Amino acid sequence: MTEQSGTIAPRAASTGGTPVVLSLTDAELRRGERVLWSGLDLELRRGEFVAVLGPNGSGKTSLLHAVLGQVPLSAGTLLIDGRPPRRGGDLIGYIPQQRAVAPHTPLRARDLVRLGVDGHRWGLPLGGRGLRRRIDDLLTEVGAHEYADMPLGLLSGGEQQRVRIAQALATDPALLLCDEPLLSLDPHHQHAIVDLLDRRRRTRDTAVLFVTHELNPVLPLVDRVLYLAGGRFRVGTPDEVMTSAVLSDLYGGPVEVVRAHGRYLIAGAPIPHHADPAGGVQS
Numbered sequence: 001m002t003e004q005s006g007t008i009a010p011r012a013a014s015t016g017g018t019p020v021v022l023s024l025t026d027a028e029l030r031r032g033e034r035v036l037w038s039g040l041d042l043e044l045r046r047g048e049f050v051a052v053l054g055p056n057g058s059g060k061t062s063l064l065h066a067v068l069g070q071v072p073l074s075a076g077t078l079l080i081d082g083r084p085p086r087r088g089g090d091l092i093g094y095i096p097q098q099r100a101v102a103p104h105t106p107l108r109a110r111d112l113v114r115l116g117v118d119g120h121r122w123g124l125p126l127g128g129r130g131l132r133r134r135i136d137d138l139l140t141e142v143g144a145h146e147y148a149d150m151p152l153g154l155l156s157g158g159e160q161q162r163v164r165i166a167q168a169l170a171t172d173p174a175l176l177l178c179d180e181p182l183l184s185l186d187p188h189h190q191h192a193i194v195d196l197l198d199r200r201r202r203t204r205d206t207a208v209l210f211v212t213h214e215l216n217p218v219l220p221l222v223d224r225v226l227y228l229a230g231g232r233f234r235v236g237t238p239d240e241v242m243t244s245a246v247l248s249d250l251y252g253g254p255v256e257v258v259r260a261h262g263r264y265l266i267a268g269a270p271i272p273h274h275a276d277p278a279g280g281v282q283s
């Protein structure tokens with residue numbers, strides 16, 4: 001990267017001594033008859049931020065599901081902190097793609113975060129005031145404290161999203177999986193969440209695997225990009241991957257990429273299954 005905005009900057013954590021938290025080797029994932037991606041080698045180290053881009057259906061969410069142990073690889077290996085993935089561990093925090101919450105759900109914001117805290121994971125169950133303080137701190141961290149006691153169904157999409165982020169951070173995970181977490185957040189709150197993620201990886205060495213259609217809002221944090229398309233992929237720094245040559249090759253048609261004012265502007269040839277690579281033309 002040659003340009004950065006503000007004080008946030010990639011950490012370039014991918015150096016020898018930093019522990020590897022996620023490792024994929026020659027990994028392949030099938031869904032039904034379709035191979036979503038294959039031959040994928042990727043190591044994610046503590047504190048590193050990797051953005052996962054690609055058109056609809058290219059297997060970005062499926063990658064997160066594989067890391068969570070919800071779907072097995074069809075070939076290759078996947079290790080979390082040196083071990084095969086398993087469900088329910090506290091090494092991983094997960095911000096799923098946004099789903100509508102039923103308007104009449106009685107669950108309040110603090111109840112959702114409490115589900116994430118689950119004191120048993122720390123050996124000593126948190127109770128009473130300790131638990132309440134922990135939940136309050138998490139809600140404050142994402143700027144959601146003022147509606148802690150509101151039923152989730154009454155919150156806006158963006159407000160619900162912030163509560164989900166607090167839930168995902170509850171175990172202080174080594175690896176945070178984010179599936180388009182900025183969706184439906186206004187620019188102010190997008191910025192606040194980007195700052196929060198940056199703080200987390202700097203102060204707690206949290207590694208972040210961040211699925212997005214919009215690279216620009218997180219660009220200042222991005223160490224590397226994993227771009228999935230048409231069953232193939234490229235991994236590298238943003239400047240290595242976000243080029244006309246690489247994206248044209250991945251999409252099998254002319255795609256033009258321009259770097260201007262610290263942002264990538266992308267104009268794509270019509271692509272049958274996805275006409276809007278990497279969030280479309282961004283200005």
Ligand SMILES: Nc1ncnc2c1ncn2[C@@H]1O[C@H](COP(=O)(O)OP(=O)(O)OP(=O)(O)O)[C@@H](O)[C@H]1O
Binds near residue numbers: 061063
């Ligand atoms: N449980 C499943 N069984 C069979 N096929 C599935 C399943 N889940 C997803 N798929 C298929 O796998 C492909 C990849 O889906 P995935 O959700 O990983 O894509 P994505 O890159 O995250 O897309 P988007 O940008 O639209 O969120 C899609 O074609 C989808 O239909």
